[in-house]
Amino acid sequence: MSIQSFHPPVRTLMGPGPSDVNPRILEAMSRPTIGHLDPVFVGMMEEMKELLRYAFQTSNQLTMPVSAPGSTGMETCFVNLVEPGDKVVVCQNGVFGGRMKENVERSGGTAVMVQDNWGRAVDVNKVEEALKANPDARILAFVHAETSTGAISDARVLAEVARKHDCLTIVDTVTSLAGSPLMVDDWQLDAVYSGTQKCLSCVPGLSPVTFSQKALDVVTSRKTTVQSWFMDLNLVLGYWGGGGKRAYHHTAPINTLYALHEALVILQEEGIENSWTRHKKNHDALKAGIEAMGLKFVVPEGERLPQLNAVSIPSGVDEAVVRSALLSEYNLEIGAGLGAMAGKIWRIGLMGYASNQTNVLFCLGALDAVLSGMKAPISSGVAVDAARAVYAG
Amino acid sequence: MSIQSFHPPVRTLMGPGPSDVNPRILEAMSRPTIGHLDPVFVGMMEEMKELLRYAFQTSNQLTMPVSAPGSTGMETCFVNLVEPGDKVVVCQNGVFGGRMKENVERSGGTAVMVQDNWGRAVDVNKVEEALKANPDARILAFVHAETSTGAISDARVLAEVARKHDCLTIVDTVTSLAGSPLMVDDWQLDAVYSGTQKCLSCVPGLSPVTFSQKALDVVTSRKTTVQSWFMDLNLVLGYWGGGGKRAYHHTAPINTLYALHEALVILQEEGIENSWTRHKKNHDALKAGIEAMGLKFVVPEGERLPQLNAVSIPSGVDEAVVRSALLSEYNLEIGAGLGAMAGKIWRIGLMGYASNQTNVLFCLGALDAVLSGMKAPISSGVAVDAARAVYAG
Numbered sequence: 001m002s003i004q005s006f007h008p009p010v011r012t013l014m015g016p017g018p019s020d021v022n023p024r025i026l027e028a029m030s031r032p033t034i035g036h037l038d039p040v041f042v043g044m045m046e047e048m049k050e051l052l053r054y055a056f057q058t059s060n061q062l063t064m065p066v067s068a069p070g071s072t073g074m075e076t077c078f079v080n081l082v083e084p085g086d087k088v089v090v091c092q093n094g095v096f097g098g099r100m101k102e103n104v105e106r107s108g109g110t111a112v113m114v115q116d117n118w119g120r121a122v123d124v125n126k127v128e129e130a131l132k133a134n135p136d137a138r139i140l141a142f143v144h145a146e147t148s149t150g151a152i153s154d155a156r157v158l159a160e161v162a163r164k165h166d167c168l169t170i171v172d173t174v175t176s177l178a179g180s181p182l183m184v185d186d187w188q189l190d191a192v193y194s195g196t197q198k199c200l201s202c203v204p205g206l207s208p209v210t211f212s213q214k215a216l217d218v219v220t221s222r223k224t225t226v227q228s229w230f231m232d233l234n235l236v237l238g239y240w241g242g243g244g245k246r247a248y249h250h251t252a253p254i255n256t257l258y259a260l261h262e263a264l265v266i267l268q269e270e271g272i273e274n275s276w277t278r279h280k281k282n283h284d285a286l287k288a289g290i291e292a293m294g295l296k297f298v299v300p301e302g303e304r305l306p307q308l309n310a311v312s313i314p315s316g317v318d319e320a321v322v323r324s325a326l327l328s329e330y331n332l333e334i335g336a337g338l339g340a341m342a343g344k345i346w347r348i349g350l351m352g353y354a355s356n357q358t359n360v361l362f363c364l365g366a367l368d369a370v371l372s373g374m375k376a377p378i379s380s381g382v383a384v385d386a387a388r389a390v391y392a393g
Numbered sequence: 394m395s396i397q398s399f400h401p402p403v404r405t406l407m408g409p410g411p412s413d414v415n416p417r418i419l420e421a422m423s424r425p426t427i428g429h430l431d432p433v434f435v436g437m438m439e440e441m442k443e444l445l446r447y448a449f450q451t452s453n454q455l456t457m458p459v460s461a462p463g464s465t466g467m468e469t470c471f472v473n474l475v476e477p478g479d480k481v482v483v484c485q486n487g488v489f490g491g492r493m494k495e496n497v498e499r500s501g502g503t504a505v506m507v508q509d510n511w512g513r514a515v516d517v518n519k520v521e522e523a524l525k526a527n528p529d530a531r532i533l534a535f536v537h538a539e540t541s542t543g544a545i546s547d548a549r550v551l552a553e554v555a556r557k558h559d560c561l562t563i564v565d566t567v568t569s570l571a572g573s574p575l576m577v578d579d580w581q582l583d584a585v586y587s588g589t590q591k592c593l594s595c596v597p598g599l600s601p602v603t604f605s606q607k608a609l610d611v612v613t614s615r616k617t618t619v620q621s622w623f624m625d626l627n628l629v630l631g632y633w634g635g636g637g638k639r640a641y642h643h644t645a646p647i648n649t650l651y652a653l654h655e656a657l658v659i660l661q662e663e664g665i666e667n668s669w670t671r672h673k674k675n676h677d678a679l680k681a682g683i684e685a686m687g688l689k690f691v692v693p694e695g696e697r698l699p700q701l702n703a704v705s706i707p708s709g710v711d712e713a714v715v716r717s718a719l720l721s722e723y724n725l726e727i728g729a730g731l732g733a734m735a736g737k738i739w740r741i742g743l744m745g746y747a748s749n750q751t752n753v754l755f756c757l758g759a760l761d762a763v764l765s766g767m768k769a770p771i772s773s774g775v776a777v778d779a780a781r782a783v784y785a786g
Contacts, residue, residue: 005421008424035406106619
């Protein structure tokens with residue numbers, strides 16, 4: 001056996017994540033490792049919590065990154081808030097609502113599912129009916145921005161309905177954070193988790209979470225022990241909680257935390273409203289190009305995420321061949337469909353650092369060339385001009 | 394709020410981990426991010442498994458890094474192998490045996506504890522008695538190298554005793570991997586987990602695990618669902634398992650995996666036996682210096698880990714003041730005691746890249762100077778020379 005150092009190709013990442021990482025973040029991550037209990041590191045942790053509060057638009061005390069990918073942010077919310085026998089209303093309009101159901105059940109709870117068509121927002125009326133029919137439900141769980149379909153749901157109104165029925169909310173904001181308006185305090189969301197590799201343009205591996213005081217009270221007054229040692233917030237807060245004294249829980253992923261800190265500094269420099277506007281602007285340009293070619297969006301306008309564009313595969317086209325050509329000829333990654341959407345859609349991400357004019361024009365040009373080369377039934381040669389017209393204003 | 398980019402100081406890390414990271418690994422980590430389903434990345438994953446098999450000295454099919462810190466490697470072993478009602482014999486001779494107990498109980502099992510003095514190896518006779526007294530036990534769990542005390546236990550013999558009593562073994566090798574002889578196949582260990590930030594000199598954030606076929610069979614034939622979605626190996630293997638086709642489970646921490654790949658390439662270049670020898674050599678030099686000063690080791694010779702040196706605090710010395718002086722004047726981190734050892738010992742790590750002559754001489758000189766400056770009751774001015782004599786052979 002003699003395996004050499006790994007040198008990845010330079011790709012343009014326009015799938016559902018990871019998205020292009022800002023080079024400033026890659027550089028930050030390679031700074032010298034220090035101890036996870038070093039006073040200087042502890043100072044950085046305090047800054048990190050403050051920066052995350054800005055990103056989530058919250059003043060929640062419990063705001064911190066879980067030391068593992070977004071899926072553990074989800075699991076952290078469920079294992080801490082759900083006790084055996086608890087009833088949870090779960091909205092499903094894509095893959096991640098299904099994963100929430102798994103989490104409820106593995107935590108010993110019962111999931112009452114509210115199903116919506118994939119590619120549509122969660123229907124608030126159906127949710128209200130489910131909450132009325134299940135007065136013993138304690139939690140409403142839903143996905144703000146469904147990464148598998150590109151649909152955004154009205155988190156503000158859903159949380160309002162939940163409160164009316166005395167339910168806490170668990171909200172997946174993996175793809176919305178920093179890309180679409182998300183106001184944790186204004187909307188009174190309770191347990192919110194996200195990821196780092198989408199609109200924050202950071203590397204994958206961490207999951208920012210924020211808990212309202214109401215949610216935190218539930219965690220600290222549980223009757224049963226949290227089933228996960230690693231994710232038990234009662235223990236994790238000994239390390240990430242306030243005050244100068246930090247107790248060892250696990251060894252934090254130091255360098256990945258440097259990366260997230262830098263990503264959040266960049267977000268603060270841009271201003272979060274400017275980040276939302278930029279995501280919208282680049283989506284408009286991409287949309288103009290996609291529609292000029294004659295391709296169709298999966299999600300109706302008004303329910304569409306600017307940072308994740310689900311496009312139907314034109315008839316007669318082998319979608320995998322197209323993605324493969326984009327990757328091998330252009331070093332460009334776009335996403336395939338997931339779950340029920342597999343083989344039916346592409347997912348074009350415009351997330352964080354990747355949401356820029358260069359990427360939009362490059363992607364449209366490449367997609368146009370590959371599709372027209374395959375004699376796919378699209379209008380070729382018009383996509384890039386349509387997008388340029390949007391940028392020209 | 395205006396928070397600036399974080400620029401850590403350059404420390405020498407000689408605590409219980411993280412240890413000094415090889416600059417090659419920091420550079421590898423900052424290479425361009427690619428997709429977690431990119432064919433080039435999948436090729437890297439295959440190499441990673443092969444390199445980990447070398448590090449663990451195993452041909453186990455299921456050998457991969459869990460996408461989170463060492464604590465999740467531990468939890469992955471327990472939640473996958475323990476079913477509600479199962480009895481597990483757990484050896485405790487330090488902090489991490491106690492964490493194993495937590496994991497057994499949170500998985501719904503019953504832990505039968507075998508207690509040994511902290512700072513000593515696990516007593517094989519006591520283990521044998523416990524297994525005889527509990528013929529219904531299904532698993533024996535123990536820590537190969539106790540990071541909290543610096544004691545090494547005889548994993549080969551403990552596994553032999555476990556087999557005699559029809560038990561699988563769960564073995565913590567967080568601090569032993571690459572630092573002390575560890576032969577997963579020769580010793581027939583069943584479920585083994587480790588970390589990346591100790592003798593592999595990689596950044597923290599991943600937990601390599603390896604499972605024997607016997608252990609894997611238990612996972613795939615469970616009667617109950619694994620309580621953790623993130624750690625359920627039945628799901629994770631869809632992504633990390635063999636074959637060309639990878640199913641999305643979670644987004645892998647791409648850049649941290651680059652770092653681990655590079656760390657394992659470096660280990661392969663050095664040769665694992667050479668790595669073991671180097672750790673022993675630098676320990677001998679450190680030991681000569683420590684003993685020349687009149688300081689005492691906690692662990693008796695023969696049960697002592699070369700990579701983690703637990704030293705008793707001399708009487709009349711405030712241990713925290715010493716660590717603080719080393720950090721502020723020398724940028725040198727050594728570790729405090731943990732749990733029952735808090736305030737009683739220092740832990741001096743010589744792990745991976747940090748296990749070298751420069752570090753040994755630097756640490757001895759600094760410790761000698763700080764202690765003699767505090768008029769601590771040691772023989773000053775002799776430590777470095779004693780260590781140099783060992784290197785001079």
